[in-house]
Every structure is written in C-alpha cells, then in structure tokens.
Amino acid sequence: xxxxxxxxxxxxxxxxxxxxxxxxxxxxxxxxxxxxxxxxxxxxxxxxxxxxxxxxxxxxxxxxxxxxxxxxxxxxxxxxxxxxxxxxxxxxxxxxxxxxxxxxxxxxxxxxxxxxxxxxxxxxxxxxxxxxxxxxxxxxxxxxxxxxxxxxxxxxxxxxxxxxxxxxxxxxxxxxxxxxxxxxxxxxxxxxxxxxxxxxxxxxxxxxxxxxxxxxxxxxxxxxxxxxxxxxxxxxxxxxxxxxxxxxxxxxxxxxxxxxxxxxxxxxxxxxxxxxxxxxxxxxxxxxxxx
Amino acid sequence: xxxxxxxxxxxxxxxxxxxxxxxxxxxxxxxxxxxxxxxxxxxxxxxxxxxxxxxxxxxxxxxxxxxxxxxxxxxxxxxxxxxxxxxxxxxxxxxxxxxxxxxxxxxxxxxxxxxxxxxxxxxxxxxxxxxxxxxxxxxxxxxxxxxxxxxxxxxxxxxxxxxxxxxxxxxxxxxxxxxxxxxxxxxxxxxxxxxxxxxxxxxxxxxxxxxxxxxxxxxxxxxxxxxxxxxxxxxxxxxxxxxxxxxxxxxxxxxxxxxxxxxxxxxxxxxxxxxxxxxxxxxxxxxxxxxxxxxxxxxxxxxxxxxxxxxxxxxxxxxxxxxxxxxxxxxxxxxxxxxxxxxxxxxxxxxxxxxxxxxxxxxxxxxxxxxxxxxxxxxxxxxxxxxxxxxxxxxxxxxxxxxxxxxxxxxxxxxxxxxxxxxxxxxxxxxxxxxxxxxxxxxxxxxxxxxxxxxxxxxxxxxxxxxxxxxxxxxxxxxxxxxxxxxx
Numbered sequence: 103x104x105x106x107x108x109x110x111x112x113x114x115x116x117x118x119x120x121x122x123x124x125x126x127x128x129x130x131x132x133x134x135x136x137x138x139x140x141x142x143x144x145x146x147x148x149x150x151x152x153x154x155x156x157x158x159x160x161x162x163x164x165x166x167x168x169x170x171x172x173x174x175x176x177x178x179x180x181x182x183x184x185x186x187x188x189x190x191x192x193x194x195x196x197x198x199x200x201x202x203x204x205x206x207x208x209x210x211x212x213x214x215x216x217x218x219x220x221x222x223x224x225x226x227x228x229x230x231x232x233x234x235x236x237x238x239x240x241x242x243x244x245x246x247x248x249x250x251x252x253x254x255x256x257x258x259x260x261x262x263x264x265x266x267x268x269x270x271x272x273x274x275x276x277x278x279x280x281x282x283x284x285x286x287x288x289x290x291x292x293x294x295x296x297x298x299x300x301x302x303x304x305x306x307x308x309x310x311x312x313x314x315x316x317x318x319x320x321x322x323x324x325x326x327x328x329x330x331x332x333x334x335x336x337x338x339x340x341x342x343x344x345x346x347x348x349x350x351x352x353x354x355x356x357x358x359x360x361x362x363x364x365x366x367x368x369x370x371x372x373x374x375x376x377x378x379x380x381x382x383x384x385x386x387x388x389x390x391x392x393x
Numbered sequence: 394x395x396x397x398x399x400x401x402x403x404x405x406x407x408x409x410x411x412x413x414x415x416x417x418x419x420x421x422x423x424x425x426x427x428x429x430x431x432x433x434x435x436x437x438x439x440x441x442x443x444x445x446x447x448x449x450x451x452x453x454x455x456x457x458x459x460x461x462x463x464x465x466x467x468x469x470x471x472x473x474x475x476x477x478x479x480x481x482x483x484x485x486x487x488x489x490x491x492x493x494x495x496x497x498x499x500x501x502x503x504x505x506x507x508x509x510x511x512x513x514x515x516x517x518x519x520x521x522x523x524x525x526x527x528x529x530x531x532x533x534x535x536x537x538x539x540x541x542x543x544x545x546x547x548x549x550x551x552x553x554x555x556x557x558x559x560x561x562x563x564x565x566x567x568x569x570x571x572x573x574x575x576x577x578x579x580x581x582x583x584x585x586x587x588x589x590x591x592x593x594x595x596x597x598x599x600x601x602x603x604x605x606x607x608x609x610x611x612x613x614x615x616x617x618x619x620x621x622x623x624x625x626x627x628x629x630x631x632x633x634x635x636x637x638x639x640x641x642x643x644x645x646x647x648x649x650x651x652x653x654x655x656x657x658x659x660x661x662x663x664x665x666x667x668x669x670x671x672x673x674x675x676x677x678x679x680x681x682x683x684x685x686x687x688x689x690x691x692x693x694x695x696x697x698x699x700x701x702x703x704x705x706x707x708x709x710x711x712x713x714x715x716x717x718x719x720x721x722x723x724x725x726x727x728x729x730x731x732x733x734x735x736x737x738x739x740x741x742x743x744x745x746x747x748x749x750x751x752x753x754x755x756x757x758x759x760x761x762x763x764x765x766x767x768x769x770x771x772x773x774x775x776x777x778x779x780x781x782x783x784x785x786x787x788x789x790x791x792x793x794x795x796x797x798x799x800x801x802x803x804x805x806x807x808x809x810x811x812x813x814x815x816x817x818x819x820x821x822x823x824x825x826x827x828x829x830x831x832x833x834x835x836x837x838x839x840x841x842x843x844x845x846x847x848x849x850x851x852x853x854x855x856x857x858x859x860x861x862x863x864x865x866x867x868x869x870x871x872x873x874x875x876x877x878x879x880x881x
Contacts, residue, residue, distance in 0.1 A: 139600075140601065164645070166587050167587035168586075168587070170843060171502065171586075173843060174502065174843070177651075178504065180507065180648065193842075248842070284600055291424060292425070293422055293424065293752040
C-alpha cells in the first residue's frame with residue numbers, strides 16, 4: 103500500500119518536470135564568473151533590464167559557477183547570448199557553428215595580464231619577464247580560473263615561452279584560484295607568492311581603494327591581446343524574429359549608461375568579429391588547451 | 394598483542410599511512426592562517442541571516458532536492474534490492490554508487506543544463522545503488538522461519554509483504570531516514586557546481602570573505618539537520634514527497650538534442666570522433682593515463698590512506714566525549730555538539746573552508762575527511778560504549794579507556810572504519826575539484842576544457858578504483874570476521 107503510494111507520487115512528480123520545462127520565450131544570457139559574484143549579479147541584472155527595455159522581450163541573466171558552465175549553457179541553447187572571455191568565446195564559437203562575436207569593450211582590443219607578487223618576496227617590477235627568471239623560479243604561483251584568458255591562457259603562454267618550462271615544473275606550487283578577485287586576495291594575503299590576473303580587475307580594485315599596495319604589487323605586464331566579447335548564437339533570429347541579432351548588437355553598441363559601463367569596467371562597446379580572436383585560438387592550440 | 398590479527402591489520406594501515414605521508418603534500422601555505430580562521434569563527438558567532446533574499450529559497454531548494462532525490466533513489470533501490478542476488482545487478486549497483494553525486498551532477502549539467510532533473514538524478518542515481526545494497530543486506534538478515542510456515546500457493550508478493558517486510562520494517566525506516574540526512578548534505582553541496590541549493594550561496598559568500606553570511610548559512614544548515622526528528626514525521630512524509638517537486642525551481646528548459654549529442658559525440662574519444670580509428674586511440678589513451686590518470690590515482694590513494702588513519706585516530710580520541718563512562722553531563726553535551734557539527738558538515742564544505750583558510754595542500758582535505766568521518770564513527774562507538782556494563786571496581790580515567798573500553802569496541806571500530814574506507818576514497822577523489830591534485834582535479838580540468846571524452850574516462854577510472862577499494866575493504870572485514878549493520 104505505502105509502496106504503491108510512493109510509486110504513484112514519484113510518477114506524478116516526473117510529470118511535474120515535463121510541465122515545468124515548457125516555458126515562454128525568454129532571452130537568456132550568462133557571463134563567465136570572472137569576479138566576485140555579488141558584483142557580477144548587480145552588473146548583469148542592470149544589463150538584463152537595459153536589454154529588456156530595448157528589445158521588448160523578457161531578458162534574464164543566470165549566474166554560473168564556472169567558465170565551462172557558461173560555455174556549456176551557450177552550447178546547449180539554454181542561453182543565447184554570453185559575455186565571454188577570449189578563450190571561452192573561441193571555445194563556444196567552435197562548438198556552436200553560426201555563432202558570432204558581436205561586440206567588445208574598447209579596452210578588449212588591447213587587453214593585458216598583470217603578474218603580481220607579494221612584497222615579502224622582494225621581487226621588483228621589471229620590463230622583461232626573462233629578467234625575473236631567477237627570482238620567480240621555485241615560488242608558489244596561482245592562475246585564475248582554468249578556463250580564463252587573462253588569468254590562465256596568456257600567463258601560461260608567456261611562462262612557457264620565456265622560461266621554456268611547464269608552470270608546474272618552474273614553480274614549486276601551482277594553483278587555480280577560481281577568479282581574478284580571488285587571485286588578488288590570495289597573493290595579497292601571501293597564500294601564493296605570485297599570481298596573474300586581468301589588468302582591469304586590478305585597476306578597478308586599486309581605484310576603489312581595495313588593494314593593500316604595501317602587501318602586493320604588479321611586477322610585469324604582458325603584451326596586449328584581444329579579450330572579452332559578447333557572443334550570440336546564430337539561430338536567435340528563428341526564435342525571436344527576423345533582425346533580432348541586429349537589434350541585440352545595436353542595443354549593446356548603444357549602451358551608454360556610464361554606471362553600467364563602469365561596472366564592467368569598459369569605456370564603451372564597439373563592434374567585434376570572430377576573426378578578432380584568431381590570436382587567442384592559435385595560442386590556445388599552441389599550449390594544448392584546444393585540440 | 395602483536396599476535397592479534399586486528400592489531401596487526403591496524404599497524405599495517407598505520408605504516409602505509411606513514412609511508413604515504415612521505416609523499417604527501419602537507420603544508421599550510423597561507424601566511425596568516427590563524428587570523429583567517431579567527432575571522433571565520435567571528436563570522437560564525439556574528440551570523441548575518443539577512444544577507445541575501447535568496448537564502449531562504451536556497452534552503453527550501455536544498456530540502457526539495459534532497460526529498461525528491463532520496464525518494465526516487467529509495468524506490469529504485471528497493472526494486473533493485475529484490476534482484477540484488479544476480480551478479481550483473483550487483484555490478485551495476487556497485488558502479489553507479491562508486492560515482493560521487495558531484496560527478497553525476499557534472500555529467501548531467503552537460504546536457505540537461507540547469508534543469509531540476511540534473512540535481513534530482515545526481516542524488517537519485519548513486520543513492521539507488523547504495524539503497525539497493527543496504528536494503529538487500531537488511532532483507533537477507535530477516536528470519537526465514539515465518540515464510541516457511543505459510544500455506545502452499547501463497548502468492549510471492551503477499552509472502553514477501555507479510556513475512557519479510559514486517560520483520561525488518563524498523564531497520565528499513567531507520568536507514569532511509571539516515572539517508573535522507575545524507576541527502577540533505579548531498580543536496581547542499583550540489584550548489585557548488587551551480588544548482589540553486591545552499592552550496593551556491595555558501596561558495597559565493599565564502600570566496601568573497603563574507604564570513605558572517607557564510608556563518609549564517611552553516612548555522613541554518615545545522616539547525617535543519619538537528620531538527621530533522623521534529624519535522625520529518627511519517628505522517629508528513631507523503632506531503633513532503635508530493636510537494637517537493639514543486640519547489641525545485643524552474644531552471645532552464647531541457648533541449649533534448651543535447652542529450653543525443655552528448656552520448657553520440659561528446660564522450661566518444663576524440664581520435665575516434667576525428668576518424669583516426671583505433672590506431673589513434675592508443676597514443677591518446679596512454680597520454681591520458683601517464684599525464685592525468687596515474688598521478689590522479691597516486692594522489693587519491695595516498696590521501697585516502699592518510700585520511701583513513703587520521704579518521705581512526707580522531708574516532709578513538711572523540712568517542713569518550715559522549716561516553717557515559719567519562720566526564721559529567723556538561724562535557725558530554727559539548728561532546729555531542731562537537732560530534733553533531735563534525736558529522737553534519739559535508740566533507741566537501743569542510744575541505745572548502747579549510748582550503749580557503751590554510752591555502753592549498755592535502756592537509757585541509759585530510760583534516761576535513763577525518764573530522765567528518767571521525768565524527769560519524771565516534772558517535773556510533775560512543776553510543777556503543779554506553780551499552781557496556783563495567784564492574785563497579787573497574788579502573789577509572791585513562792586505564793578505563795585503554796584497558797576496558799577500547800579493547801571491547803575495537804572490532805566494531807575497525808568494522809566501521811573499513812566500511813567507510815570506500816566512502817573516504819570517493820570523497821577524496823571529488824575534493825580534487827577544489828584544487829587538490831586527486832582524480833577530481835583532472836576530471837574538472839577536462840570538463841573546464843570541454844573535453845568530455847577525457848572526463849568520462851577519468852570518471853570511469855575513479856569508479857573502478859572505488860570498486861576495488863570496496864572489494865578489498867569487504868575482504869578484510871570478512872577475513873577479520875568483523876560485522877557491522879549498515880548504519881553509516
């Protein structure tokens with residue numbers, strides 16, 4: 103009797119799932135979790151409200167826990183638009199034929215990674231990474247997320263290129279902090295002696311007075327490379343009507359709410375194309391992150 | 394003393410753990426770990442319950458996922474337990490329970506995405522395997538006598554329901570209730586990979602150093618678990634099970650094409666997908682084995698062995714805290730609180746907290762595993778000592794502990810420890826997601842690089858390793874004639 107009841111309940115609960123999965127057309131977007139979540143949620147809720155008023159459809163932002171989750175959600179068509187990093191954008195566009203990079207920040211054309219060190223190491227800033235070889239060897243080092251462009255791909259590329267060694271062999275301990283803010287906090291606290299992070303995160307935290315400059319400083323800056331961009335799926339017009347992609351693109355390029363732009367922080371959004379990110383693809387293939 | 398097989402076995406395991414320590418990466422790398430730990434405890438005693446409007450929803454979802462997942466798991470597990478005597482069923486069950494909930498969640502996330510089904514199945518599948526095993530063990534213990542006394546031609550189902558179930562109903566119920574508690578823990582940690590449960594918010598507040606917010610979440614979680622006897626009532630269960638599916642949240646719709654793509658493309662090894670054939674598969678596999686699987690296995694085994702012995706030591710130290718043979722009521726109450734907190738906090742969350750505070754190494758993982766598992770076994774052993782009657786003139790203090798109690802409970806202590814060996818290994822593997830170089834680290838890296846073929850092979854290896862340890866654990870328990878009822 104009891105078993106029967108439980109079985110019936112389970113079956114009815116399965117029906118509930120199927121019912122829940124059919125919902126109205128909502129334009130959903132996500133972003134790679136590269137910074138503290140509170141900041142991201144605040145920023146992208148603002149973007150969702152803005153897009154919603156510009157596009158006349160319901161727009162929803164969903165926070166995710168990893169770069170790969172953002173790529174998978176985009177690939178699985180559970181989100182149709184995403185604010186990707188250079189590498190995650192390349193991964194996503196490879197997996198979703200027809201998808202396009204439509205907008206980037208002005209700063210993303212020439213993005214940089216800062217190598218930072220805890221001041222207790224005594225490492226002095228340098229113009230050439232090669233001149234830091236002896237000081238850096240055997241230190242503890244943290245990247246950001248495993249899938250990050252500025253926090254993993256580019257720093258790993260330069261470590262291999264300049265020191266001719268895998269990061270695990272060159273440093274005594276290599277970690278992945280998870281995001282740029284974490285990298286900053288871990289190196290500031292001395293948990294790791296050296297780290298690499300997105301220069302924009304550093305500059306913004308510095309301007310906001312959130313960095314103890316007696317404890318941590320920038321020791322090297324990478325050459326410039328292209329980074330973040332808005333990428334949209336190729337099939338949005340079929341789902342949301344003709345010209346939808348164009349309207350999203352225009353809405354993003356016309357975004358001039360200074361507070362919202364500052365939260366990224368970007369001075370403006372400008373057009374982007376898939377080809378802009380070829381250098382990232384080549385670098386990722388070179389160090390074996392992409393097949 | 395050395396002639397005793399239990400002592401010899403223990404010493405071998407201690408020796409293995411000491412040997413493993415030589416290779417283990419044990420360090421506190423944070424420059425000021427005690428200040429951070431202090432800040433954390435300050436956060437716990439100054440909890441902020443109003444940090445996020447999502448907190449109550451998260452708590453509700455945590456309960457909802459636990460109920461649906463465990464209910465589905467117990468029904469499937471019960472059905473499987475009826476055919477558990479068949480070898481293929483046993484292998485199937487061993488396999489599905491050898492894969493941790495978080496790994497299942499990571500798999501389902503790739504094609505169901507953020508749909509409630511991901512979380513429900515991530516709990517229900519491994520729990521089915523566990524339920525099947527334990528239910529069948531419970532059913533096997535039932536006295537066959539009433540069944541023999543039935544008149545001929547009694548229906549199989551009627552016979553089963555009237556002669557076997559009543560006899561073990563209490564055990565089935567107790568065990569299912571215990572699993573529900575585990576389900577709450579599993580449900581909470583699913584948030585760490587993005588499902589809308591408690592772990593989601595816990596991870597956010599923790600990684601931002603908002604210890605008061607994190608403290609509030611932990612306190613709510615303990616209260617939820619500690620008050621279970623009050624709100625989980627047999628009469629209310631149908632209401633909960635029926636209602637829970639409506640509180641899972643909407644998530645995002647499933648796109649079924651993704652499911653097909655996952656199984657027919659994503660998890661096919663890349664040389665086969667690219668048409669290189671079997672010739673390309675061998676170098677691909679050996680590269681994967683040498684660079685990822687073997688280092689992962691080595692670290693997983695080392696960490697497991699150290700954590701197992703640490704758990705044993707902690708258990709032996711902790712059980713007197715709640716034993717009637719020592720101390721007064723005040724000490725026992727605080728002992729109970731300590732053990733409840735230790736065993737209610739999922740290892741994953743403990744390890745996460747300690748990693749944040751002490752920096753990355755195997756140390757936080759060892760301490761987390763020892764605290765959680767030692768809390769569970771310590772509680773069971775402590776309770777067991779309360780049933781022991783000592784002579785009125787029995788020695789007191791340390792002599793009572795070492796010459797009267799420990800020898801009496803040592804066999805069941807070992808039995809519990811070997812029972813949890815496999816569980817410790819499963820957790821050790823998963824802790825890799827947090828950045829310790831066990832198998833989970835390589836699984837997570839493969840997923841982060843969108844290489845599900847590699848991730849699946851590594852998960853498969855993790856499962857086989859786990860089945861191996863499970864078999865070895867059972868062999869040792871049989872060899873030493875150790876018996877436990879499945880209580881943990």
